Amino acid sequence: MxxxxxxxxxxxxxxxxxxxxxxxxxxxxxPSSKPSNPADAAAQAAETSHYKTAVREYMRAASQASQPAAQRRYRLEAGLAAAQGGDAQTAQQLLGGIDPSQLDPTNQARYNLAQREISIAGxxxxxxxxxxxxxxxxxxxxxxxxxxxxxxxxxxxxxxxxxxxxxxxxxxxxxxxxxxxxxxxxxxxxxxxxxxxxxxxxxxxxxxxxxxxxxxxxxxxxxxxxxxxxxxxxxxxxxxxxxxxxxxxxxxxxxxxxxxxxxxxxxxxxxxxQMLNGQAPQPTSDQVALALPLTGQFQNAAQAIRDGFMFAYQNNPAGMPQPLIYDSNTMSPQALLSRAESDNVGILVGPLDKSKVQAMSDLSLPMPEIALNTSSDADQRPGFYQFGLAPEDEAASAAAHAVQAGYTHALALVPSGDWGDRVLDAFRSALAARGGQLVGYQTYDESSHDHSQAIQQVLANQNNADFIFVAAQPLQARLIRSQLKYYHAADLPMVTTSHAFSGTVNPGEDIDLDDVHFVDMPWLLGHGGTITRLRSEAADAYGDEAKSYARLFAMGMDAWLLAHKLDQSGLSTGQPIEGMSGVLSIQPDGYIKRYLGWAVFHNGRPQTLSMPSISQAKSGDSYAQQQQKNNAGNGNSLSAPRSGNNAVAPTAAGPSTSSQSTPAAPSSSGNDASWSSGD
Structure with a gap:
């Protein structure tokens, strides 16, 4: 035993x-009520995790149904229940005759999950x-x-x-x-x-x-x-x-x-x-403390965030005292809390590393906290906010922009592993929520330069798709784009995230990405007026930290912006904030979602097509509203502009830009998945 x-x-x-x-x-x-028919009995069995009973009752309901649509529906539910219960053979038999393209987005997602459950059964x-x-x-x-x-x-x-x-x-x-x-x-x-x-x-x-x-x-x-x-x-x-x-x-x-x-x-x-309702702690002082791992594995990322944070504070201190800086690498979560309490901190910002954020989320803090990563707990305490450069936000934004441009049927190519799975799931969910459909996907090996097998497999569904979503770092994005052309998919529009753009304008390398559309933050895409001046001042003051880690620097700037807003009036859902890493929208569970800009490579250079707006975030970027905007103008077509003068001016609500092509943006890495939000 x-x-x-x-x-x-x-x-x-x-x-x-x-x-x-x-x-x-x-x-x-x-107590429970006795079901009146097989369909109700099956639903009750599934809700209480009695999947064998659910399969039997759904099949009985199918046999008694007179309409073919009802029969197919019950057969689908029986297959899903079998997959959830671990009976892969029965699930495969029941789902084998179902065409997932005929299902609504939610049932298509359930069907895809069942297929994954079947694949892991052994x-x-x-x-x-x-x-x-x-x-x-x-x-x-x-x-x-x-x-x-x-x-x-x-x-x-x-x-x-x-x-x-x-x-x-x-x-x-x-x-x-x-x-x-x-x-x-x-x-x-x-x-x-x-x-x-x-x-x-x-x-x-x-x-x-x-x-x-x-x-x-x-x-x-x-x-x-x-x-x-x-x-x-x-x-x-x-x-x-x-x-x-x-x-x-x-x-x-x-x-x-x-x-x-x-x-x-x-x-x-x-x-x-959403977290349980409750009264969030209010700042008891104007003192802000920033906790980052300034030594150890994540020190480069931490220093860039710190510099962006202090740069934003110096530009707009708002009468608040200079922030305190803690090295969270040398402090346990409890020690960090004790230090903040002894320093009479009103708002704690940080930490960055995920394990420590998770530990902090479980503590009862007397002050609100803006963590710079995410916790996996769904039941977060009030006053605990989560902010970071989550790749899921980028994938969702890419789906939203593609649908806004009129493209709804996607192929996807993502790296194998947890990061790729998360990006794919976020893209698929956002696409489905806007009426779109993922018609096929494949994963590829990031350590290889030859992706021919994955590309050929995903292109088997090319006739059902009008664009392809690719999640990749710059080198892999260029390789995949070139190999798509080799396999006669040059006319298939390609959409990606900011990870494909190094942040440094490099026409010689990025010419392979011509006509590829991607999402990125205003700090890199915006130009003209205030944003250009701030980038120049940041480069003068912080040099390599501001240039080589531009996205992290912008994240630090927005961390101060959030702290300042929290101190002045609080962070509330329905009140988005214009930031340098995106338009920031506070979700009911304390998660801070980013809405991003839209750009395209032309002659190896990124050109800004649109910037995120307050109205976009307020609307939740719904499919219907985006379609209405799309019908009002043609600025977001996936067809690449053929000259800088044709680039579309961003919406007025976004950070200041011009209608000219984007100048050389500061370089940036900052996409290292080993530390970034959502790991």
Whole structure:
């Protein structure tokens, strides 16, 4: 018997003893209504993760349906349930006769996920997890919750109970009905009991990096496993637990179902991707502190961000004291918090490295914080903002601009691995949200110079596509563009992210990228007036830091802009801010999304076509509104302008530009995926 199975058996014995003693009622779940037909029975089974039953009932519904459309729909749902339940053979048989191009965007995304689940069915849990990345922030809820559940299954199969519980906690955010949430809560609690039986409690080494919600589940399961002298003592422990974990989702049904505990605590339901409602801490002083790893692995990136931050402060101090600078590489998260409190800091900006941002997100800070990377927790505390150069934002912006230009059917070519998966998922979701469709994609090996196989495979769907999205660094982007031409796809418009542009105008190298469209930040694309003056002043004052790391320098400038705005009036959804790294839009979960400009290579030089606008961010860049704008003018066509004088002037709401071709922009790296937001 494995240690894991032995722990489960021990858990069952203890749980049974406690149930007999009356300390906790280990009920399997809450009340449910009896389904009236096979389709309802199947839906209920799927919502509660009983996938074999769901497959059987959906097939029964298909056999009873008189309309072909209904039969196809039920067969699709049966195939999706089989894939989610791990029955790859049945899923393949059921989905084999379905044409995904005939599905709506959400069901197409579900179908694509099912195909990925089928492909990983024979892999080890470790391998499968690498091929099933976490869902992007703008993923459809029906898809995101499935991904999190599958990742939870894989972690549990890999004897990683804490990571599995964390995945189910993330899944909860995306569930859309009470029955599914109740079933998910019961599974989390059962898995938490299993973890306690294995000696994994909320303060154990295995849970040290877990989020606060996950630790709350473990702490509650610890109470459920603990013998008490009487019910009063147990209820006192639960009341103390509620104070330590306010607003915890276990307050919804678990306390009543499992402990018969009369619960007076209200739980506010989260929207997908949104943190629990609560009062965000307000700045208690005008003092801002910037925490960056100024020594160690990320020091070059940190120094560029620091210089941009101080440059922006010096240009607009707004009567605020000079920011304090901390080297976060030499401080633990708790030490960083203690230092900020002792210095009477009103706003903390940073840190940069992802692991430390994750740790800071779990602390209860008395001041608002603008982290310079993202945390993977969905249930962020109020007052915790996340800002960085996320590649997902760039992929989504590329999709939005392409649709605005009238292109809706895409091929995609992305590097293999987690970074490519994240970019692809963000691009696909943004495209689908605007009525577009990804008709085919392939991954390529970044270490190779020959991408002929991947290109030929993706071009097999060329007749169904009107453009291709490529995610690549400059060298690979040039190679791929040349090889696309070799395979007679020169007329297929190519769209990419800022990663394809080094930031240095280099006509000799970038001539291979002619007619390629890409998104990038105003600091590199804008010119004329204020932005040109600021770039010149930055280069004079900071030299190589401002030139070689231009995108990071701009990120630092915007970090100060956000801190200043937070101090003066707060950061609010629906109130975008014009920044140098993009138009910044604060999302309900504290994530700060960037809207980017649009450019094209002509004679090896980037030419600006449009800049991001406040109105674009306010509208959420919806497909209908973008189409309306597109019909009003022809400035965003994917056809490259043939002279600088034909470049389209950006919208007036964006940073100052002119209608002339973009001059030499400062050089920039700053796309290093090893540190950038969202790693």
């Amino acid at each position: 494995t240690l894991f199975k032995a722990g489960l058996r021990a858990t069952a014995i203890v749980a049974a003893a406690l149930a007999m003693a009356g300390c906790a009622s280990q009920m399997a779940g809450g 892999m080890s849990p470790d391998q499968a997890l690498t091929h099933l990345p976490k869902p992007a922030r703008n993923t459809a809820p029906a898809v995101a919750q499935r991904v999190w559940e599958k990742r939870a299954d894989l972690h549990f199969a890999n004897d990683e109970p804490v990571q599995g519980i964390e995945a189910l906690v993330q899944r909860d955010v995306w569930l859309m009905n009470d029955r599914a949430m109740r079933a998910n809560d019961n599974r989390i609690y059962d898995k938490s009991l299993d973890a306690i039986g294995l000696g994994i409690g909320p303060n154990s080494r295995a849970a040290k990096d877990a989020g606060k919600t996950t630790r709350g589940w473990l702490a509650l399961a610890q109470i459920g496993q603990q013998p008490f002298a009487d019910r009063t003592a147990r209820d006192k422990a639960i009341a103390q637990w509620q104070k330590q974990y306010p607003g915890h989702p276990a307050n919804r049904t678990i306390l009543a179902d499992r402990f018969h505990y009369k619960n007076a605590t209200q739980v506010t339901r989260q929207k997908p991707g």
